[in-house]
Amino acid sequence: MKNRILTYIEEKKKKVDEALDRYLPGKNTFPRSIHKAMRYAIFSGGKRLRAILSIASAQACGGNMGDVMPSACAIEIIHAYSLIHDDLPAMDNDDYRRGKLSCHKKFGEAIAILTGDALLTLGFQLLAKGRDSETNILRIREITRAIGSTGMIGGQVVDMEEKGKNDTELAVLEYINTHKTGALIAASVKTGAIGTTADAKKMESIFRFGQYIGLAFQIVDDVIDNEGYARYFGVKGAMDEASSLTEEAKYEIRNFGKEADSLRGIADFILNRKI
Numbered sequence: 001m002k003n004r005i006l007t008y009i010e011e012k013k014k015k016v017d018e019a020l021d022r023y024l025p026g027k028n029t030f031p032r033s034i035h036k037a038m039r040y041a042i043f044s045g046g047k048r049l050r051a052i053l054s055i056a057s058a059q060a061c062g063g064n065m066g067d068v069m070p071s072a073c074a075i076e077i078i079h080a081y082s083l084i085h086d087d088l089p090a091m092d093n094d095d096y097r098r099g100k101l102s103c104h105k106k107f108g109e110a111i112a113i114l115t116g117d118a119l120l121t122l123g124f125q126l127l128a129k130g131r132d133s134e135t136n137i138l139r140i141r142e143i144t145r146a147i148g149s150t151g152m153i154g155g156q157v158v159d160m161e162e163k164g165k166n167d168t169e170l171a172v173l174e175y176i177n178t179h180k181t182g183a184l185i186a187a188s189v190k191t192g193a194i195g196t197t198a199d200a201k202k203m204e205s206i207f208r209f210g211q212y213i214g215l216a217f218q219i220v221d222d223v224i225d226n227e228g229y230a231r232y233f234g235v236k237g238a239m240d241e242a243s244s245l246t247e248e249a250k251y252e253i254r255n256f257g258k259e260a261d262s263l264r265g266i267a268d269f270i271l272n273r274k275i
């Protein structure tokens with residue numbers, strides 16, 4: 001029998017993919033070139049972990065999947081924009097993403113840049129779509145903090161500037177990981193809790209949970225790609241660190257009930273993932 005968390009992830013991924021399909025303009029919508037590219041970038045095999053984390057976080061705080069779905073999908077769409085731009089020749093210059101041609105290889109550089117821009121814009125359109133305006137604004141505030149120049153983009157800038165050096169300090173590595181990847185993961189968890197009945201204390205705990213698993217996610221990524229933390233500490237050292245961050249994360253939500261079991265399960269899934 002399939003393990004409970006894998007079933008949860010599979011079911012929620014299906015729901016997220018269905019919602020993304022509804023939210024994205026159809027591939028025949030004019031101008032077709034950009035809408036085809038947007039759909040290509042979104043439906044090319046992402047795990048949807050950030051959206052699933054948002055849903056699990058909402059459920060851990062007494063919320064429901066329907067209310068959080070637009071913002072959960074917005075985060076996946078914003079994540080897809082960051083990957084497209086990260087793959088561009090001016091950045092990582094990657095020909096492949098998720099085992100398929102990267103967006104600029106498939107559609108050309110100009111359309112890829114515009115596809116990233118259009119996805120980022122669509123993300124904010126969706127963040128404004130929820131029923132409650134105050135919740136929408138709080139979520140937008142959280143996401144903008146996570147992805148701007150003091151968040152994901154800041155992490156990307158420092159990462160670019162450190163490329164090719166082999167004496168990157170641990171504090172710099174930590175800055176890159178917490179900002180480039182960790183910030184959006186932590187925001188995925190927090191935006192899931194926004195709009196629920198969670199009080200300030202619960203909100204703080206769940207955000208710290210998100211920060212710990214965000215860093216653990218990037219460390220595991222470094223192990224998979226044999227870079228960053230894995231180069232610095234070796235595979236075992238890096239995995240020990242990811243494992244203790246996962247424990248810290250779960251400790252943060254120790255006072256949550258059974259309704260937070262999916263969040264705990266996803267934390268373990270992130271630690272043990274191989275892709």
Ligand code: GRG
Nearest residue numbers: 046047048049082083085086098156180181221
């Ligand atoms: C260019 C604005 C801009 C930002 C780039 C997020 C980022 C900043 C770059 C991505 C580079 C990268 C591959 C980082 C490693 C961690 C990471 C985000 C991996 C991909 O996330 P997954 O594994 O991807 O959740 P899927 O494909 O499952 O969606």
